[in-house]
Structure formats: C-alpha cells, structure tokens
Amino acid sequence: MTRIPKSEFARRRKALMDQMEPNSIAILPAAPVHLRNRDVEHVYRQDSDFQYLSGFPEPEAVVALIPGREHGEYVLFCRERDPERELWDGLRAGQDGAIKEYGADDAFPIGDIDDILPGLIEGRSRVYYAIGSNPEFDHQLMEWINTIRSKARLGAQPPSEFVALDHLLHDMRLYKSANEVKVMRAAAEISARAHIRAMQASRSGLFEYHLEAELDYEFRKGGAKMPAYGSIVAAGRNACILHYRENDAPLRDGDVVLIDAGCEIDCYASDITRTFPVSGRFSAEQKAIYQIVLDANLEAFKHIAPGKHWNEAHEATVRVITAGLVRLGLLEGEVDELIAAEAYKPFYMHRAGHWLGMDVHDVGDYKVGGEWRVLEPGMCMTVEPGIYIAVDNEQVAKKWRGIGIRIEDDVVVTRDGCEILTGGVPKEIAEIEALMAASREQVA
Ligand code: GLY
Ligand code: MN
Ligand code: MN
Secondary structure: OOOOOHHHHHHHHHHHHHHOOOOEEEEEEOOOOOEEEOOEEOOOOOOHHHHHHHOOOOOOOEEEEOOOOOOOOEEEEEOOOOHHHHHHHOOOOHHHHHHHOOOOOEEEEHHHHHHHHHHHHOOOOEEEEOOOOOHHHHHHHHHHHHHHHOOHHHOOOOOOEEEEHHHHHHHHHHOOOHHHHHHHHHHHHHHHHHHHHHHHHOOEOEEHHHHHHHHHHHHHHOOOOEEOOOOEEEEHHHHHOOOOOOOOOEOOOOOEEEEEEOEEEOOEEOOEEEEEEOOOOOOHHHHHHHHHHHHHHHHHHOOOOOOOEOHHHHHHHHHHHHHHHHHOOOOOOOHHHHHHOOOOOOOOOOOOOOEOOOOOOOOOOOEEOOEEOEOOOOOEEEEOOEEEOOOOOOOOOHHHOOOEEEOEEEEEEOOOOEEEOOOOOOOOHHHHHHHHHHHHHHHO
C-alpha cells in the first residue's frame, strides 16, 4: 500500500523545528481513545497533527520536540510493552520501537511523563502548543507548568510564552509533498472504483445502504481502514439534504442517487461526489440540472492554478450555475444582478470546495491579511458545485422539485494548472448511462 515514507516524518520535524524561536519546546498529544458505548471503543484514528510529525499510530503518546537538546531533539512518550495487554489488545511499539521504528531520539514510558516532561520544559522560554483542542491535555500541561512555577524559588525557570503550534503546522500541512500527493492519488483511485461499483450495483428495490455496502467493500479491498467521513448515499429528495446520513431509504426508478464518499489511506482523505439515476437513465429535467452542475465543475478547474486566488473557482461555479438556472427559467433576471443579489443561494448554498488532506475539511487559512489566498503548487482542494431544488420550493414548476445534484472532484495545484485526482470515475451523462447499461447487460 502507498504510504508516507519514514524519512518524510523526520523532514517535517526538522522543518517545524527550523521555524521555532530559539530556546523552545513543542508538545503534542496523541488522539484519545473514544468510547462508543460501555466498553466498546470507536475505531482509533490518530490526531492529524500528531500523525503528521510522528507517523506513530498508538494512543496514550506525547511528542516533545526540543531543538538543540543535547540528548536528542525528538522525545516520544508512549505505552510500555506489556505481554498481558498485548495478548488482548494488540502489539505496542514500546520505547525500543519508538526509537528503532519511529525515529525518536529518546523514548520514555507514558506513565513517567509527570516526572520527566516538566524537566524538559523547565528553562525553555517558549512552549509551542495547540491550546483548546484537547481540554484534558490542556489541564495536564498547566499542571506541569505549575510544578515548575512552584519551584521558581529554587531557581526553576518556567516558560514565559505560549505560541500557537497549530498555526505553524497547519501552514506546513497545506502544501502537499510529492509523497503526500502519491498517497492522496491512491486514496482517490480506490474511491473512484468504489463509486463505479455503486453505480453498477444500483437497482430500484434496493436501499441506500446496499450502495453504501458496495462502497465499503471497495474501500476495504483497497486497503483503507475506514472512510474519511461518514458516507452519504442519498436517493430522491434526500439528495437535497447536504449532510444526509441515514442511508436507509429505498431506491426508486425515476430518482437520482447522490453519493458523497471517499476512503482514507494512511490518514489522507479523498472526497468524491457523483449523482446518477437509480434506473441508469436520467430524466429530461435531471439531465438539464446535471449538465449545469457538470459545466460548473469543469469550469472551476480552469480557475485553479498558481497565481489565481482561492475564491476564483467558487466565483466561476456561481456564474455557470446562475446562468444555467436562468436558461431553464428557474431564475429570472440579469445574470450579473442575480449574482450580486445572491439569488442562486436557495439552489446553491455551499461553497465550491475546501482544502483537502489529512482532514477531509483540511487545515490552512483561506485568507491571508484579509485577502483570498493565492494558490501555489501542492495545495489540494475539492471542486464540488451543486444544485438542490427543495421539494417545497413553490417558486419553481413541480417537475423540478426534489432534484439534488452535486459533482465533486479532488485536485492538486501543479506548476502550470491543476491535476484532477478523481478522474477515474465517470461524470459525463453519456458515460454514466453507458456504464450503467453495460452492468445491466452483464446481469441479464
Ligand atoms: N464530504 C464532505 C464534503 O464534501 O465537504
Ligand atoms: Mn467536499
Ligand atoms: Mn464530499
């Protein structure tokens, strides 16, 4: 399976430490284990920032980066080996593994952190830490700082400044390396196969969860541990609920199904939406709306390149969608005026995309100094225009009501434009109908 190589984690730690002020320490906790019910745990997912710097997959761990420390700059606290616990719950790296497998310079049992970490903080003037994202750990950190403060009369020097670590780290995470793009391409290819499989399986009489099962099968077969977010399989009017999650309604001839789903590989997300007819053939109204959304999706790519700003792609989709709605008589008036009045919003109420990476709605600022961010190579984002016509929208003729269409792709900015990572799954009307017709012939 495509994965981030170990050497890249070391490069990231060095890049972060190079940006830290002298005499500092950075501290990051692993994600906590979350209980699902009673003693059943949710599937463990490492915290993205922690993963970005360590690649260490276990809970109950803390990374400390201490530039210039004589006995090693990268200290990892983690669980000790424990044959009894490992028999029940699986293997642990332990301190030897932390050093040999994960490149730590020094490793200590997590149970000893109260005794050791205050000593590592003491004498450092700045602590780089993401305050507020893990309240329990915030509290622990304050206790360690107070331990140092209580010894001030003995000459201990508590830190005088806290610096937002997340801001530095999230700017680094916004620029994807060649290795990261490789992993994201792999995730996108598996997700593309999953969407194709769902299209091929679609039949009236099935339920939305049958298609979700097809997605899950292809995700797991590709090596993904889990979807990057809860899959949306929304048939008929459910497609107009943006974050529909029930996935339990019947598929009916005459309806379209909107599937928004992507797998996660090595903690990198993919995020694809396709909308297709349950029966394999779009109706005239569905086709008309679909084509506008597709035109908006295709237009957006022309506005994603180095030097263009973040919002240009969104603005392009707004223009195509507004003009299209006017053409069909769903909006009336001058396109420019309708755009200025945001008349498209009852039909297109979300933005054309978001940063994509270790988190599906990835980190990174969209504006810098009050201005939309200018795109640079390595930035990854989604392109996902949509039109949703509410069932109770009495402003439009009945035949349009309840149609919801979104088409979403993942792209990375390249030196001279952008690369579409999710091109493996069809989106032209004729291509989708041909693919679905072929799957029906095979069965017949
Ligand atoms: N799947 C969530 C989104 O498209 O933003
Ligand atoms: Mn998205
Ligand atoms: Mn999506």
